Amino acid sequence: MTLKKDRAGVEKKLFDLCEKVVEAENLKLYDMEYLPSSGILRVFIIDEKTDTALLDDCVRVDHAFNPYFESEEWIPENITLQVSSPGVYRKLRSLDHFRSKVGKRIKVIFFKTLGELVQDAPKKLKGAKILVADLVEVSDEAIVLSEDDYKFTVNFSDIKKANLEVNLFNELRKES
Helix, strand or coil, X not given: CCCCCCCXXXXXXXXXXXXXXXXXXXXXXXXXXXXXXXXXXXXXXXXXXXXXXXXXXXHHHHHHHHHHHHHCCCCCCCCEEEEECCCCCCECCCHHHHHCCCCCEEEEEECCCHHHHCCCCXXXXXXXXXEEXXXXXXXXXXXXXXXXXXXXXXXXXXXXXXXXXXXHHHHHHHHC
């Protein structure tokens, strides 16, 4: 898993523009994906107070891009802008993403089985390449997970993908 993606060229310029536009709307840029082959620019935003974005926030940010799309020569003409919240099951791709979710359940997909990555993995977890566990701690190189009272450390380089795992039923019960 590449946590710090080095952006270059048009992608770097788009990322910088996205940060500028989103912050001007008093929101935070959660993530950005640029797919040059299809011309899609996905901008994921959050309001740090609520950890999500409302439809009105997305519309406001979308409209805030208009002057730049009309005046900046370097922006590809065929670009299609999509602005949204990162969603309930949001991807975790940066240190900030992981650090903000300490204490939450996350789903992790490993490149190898857990038994190949961790020496003392319990028998029932050894063959797991996909695991839902509690995120306990985050360092610059690794995360500490806990599942069934078993705590273990996994390097970011061993993680293929990760996302927040929310049990919506339990979340709704907490609110009522």
